[in-house]
Amino acid sequence: xxxxxxxxxxxxxxxxxxxxxxxxxxxxxxxxxxxxxxxxxxxxxxxxxxxxxxxxxxxxxxxxxxxxxxxxxxxxxxxxxxxxxxxxxxxxxxxxxxxxxxxxxxxxxxxxxxxxxxxxxxxxxxxxxxxxxxxxxxxxxxxxxxxxxxxxxxxxxxxxxxxxxxxxxxxxxxxxxxxxxxxxxxxxxxxxxxxxxxxxxxxxxxxxxxxxxxxxxxxxxxxxxxxxxxxxxxxxxxxxxxxxxxxxxxxxxxxxxxxxxxxxxxxxxxxxxxxxxxxxxxxxxxxxxxxxxxxxxxxxxxxxxxxxxxxxxx
Ligand code: NAP
Numbered sequence: 001x002x003x004x005x006x007x008x009x010x011x012x013x014x015x016x017x018x019x020x021x022x023x024x025x026x027x028x029x030x031x032x033x034x035x036x037x038x039x040x041x042x043x044x045x046x047x048x049x050x051x052x053x054x055x056x057x058x059x060x061x062x063x064x065x066x067x068x069x070x071x072x073x074x075x076x077x078x079x080x081x082x083x084x085x086x087x088x089x090x091x092x093x094x095x096x097x098x099x100x101x102x103x104x105x106x107x108x109x110x111x112x113x114x115x116x117x118x119x120x121x122x123x124x125x126x127x128x129x130x131x132x133x134x135x136x137x138x139x140x141x142x143x144x145x146x147x148x149x150x151x152x153x154x155x156x157x158x159x160x161x162x163x164x165x166x167x168x169x170x171x172x173x174x175x176x177x178x179x180x181x182x183x184x185x186x187x188x189x190x191x192x193x194x195x196x197x198x199x200x201x202x203x204x205x206x207x208x209x210x211x212x213x214x215x216x217x218x219x220x221x222x223x224x225x226x227x228x229x230x231x232x233x234x235x236x237x238x239x240x241x242x243x244x245x246x247x248x249x250x251x252x253x254x255x256x257x258x259x260x261x262x263x264x265x266x267x268x269x270x271x272x273x274x275x276x277x278x279x280x281x282x283x284x285x286x287x288x289x290x291x292x293x294x295x296x297x298x299x300x301x302x303x304x305x306x307x308x309x310x311x312x313x314x
Pocket of ligand 1: 281
């Protein structure tokens, strides 16, 4: 069987693409190697999803998945290792384990993965004090001392979230200025048990069975100190999952994000992209919007529309 569409990734972009694909009666399958919801599932309090004053990321992701499934989404819990062109059948073939799944169009919605610090001790203590997911791990740090690394919105919202569990939350950031929205900076500053360690980088994570401390260097003074810690939450941004797109000829920019036009078309006709993998503003609402456009564009492609623009004329 040749599907109309394969969606790779079931974060907000992929789930919304599926919702729109179902509504356009596209026979499609969604591949997801982890859990549906992607990074949204790990977000703490989401306060910028229209219609929701405040909702936990995992709850919002669960609702998206339920809606997509109710409309007929088929999910395969497998990683796609490659996309190849099937010239003979004029379609694409996604390789997943020993399976080869064919489709007339593909939406790459694999998002981005969390960046690592790359310091001594980081890998050794993953799950033993080093975490990349506060919503998953915060309860383990009740009454403990933790640090969040980073100065973006993720780091500061995470610090405030952790402050409800931990006795003390240090925010270790390599500059004085924050990348985070002013409102998120405000909230962190107003939280009594959040303390900033600025102009500072972690050089090493130390411990025995679990994390015990971090070696921190002040980048201005070069002073080095050892900060006793029970946990370290790394929130220093993301790297796009664009490799399989690149291998099939999809153009990427200098930072490895997939290049798309306004209709979410990539440089390869029939392959579309949506969400964080495109390097646009990495917000769930944007990823969902792009997923909707990509699905409508895939519909037009599959049905042989000539202009390829996203909006379906009525
Ligand atoms: P981000 O905005 O890229 O911030 C990454 C932070 O980590 C920066 O402060 C950066 O420092 C620091 N950093 C990067 N590499 C580092 C390294 N090797 N060592 C130490 N520090 C390092 O990433 P993000 O916070 O994950 O946010 C991603 C996107 O999601 C952003 O667009 C953000 O606005 C959005 N978001 C929004 C909300 C919200 O509530 N509105 C919540 C979460 C995320 P420099 O600043 O010095 O580069």
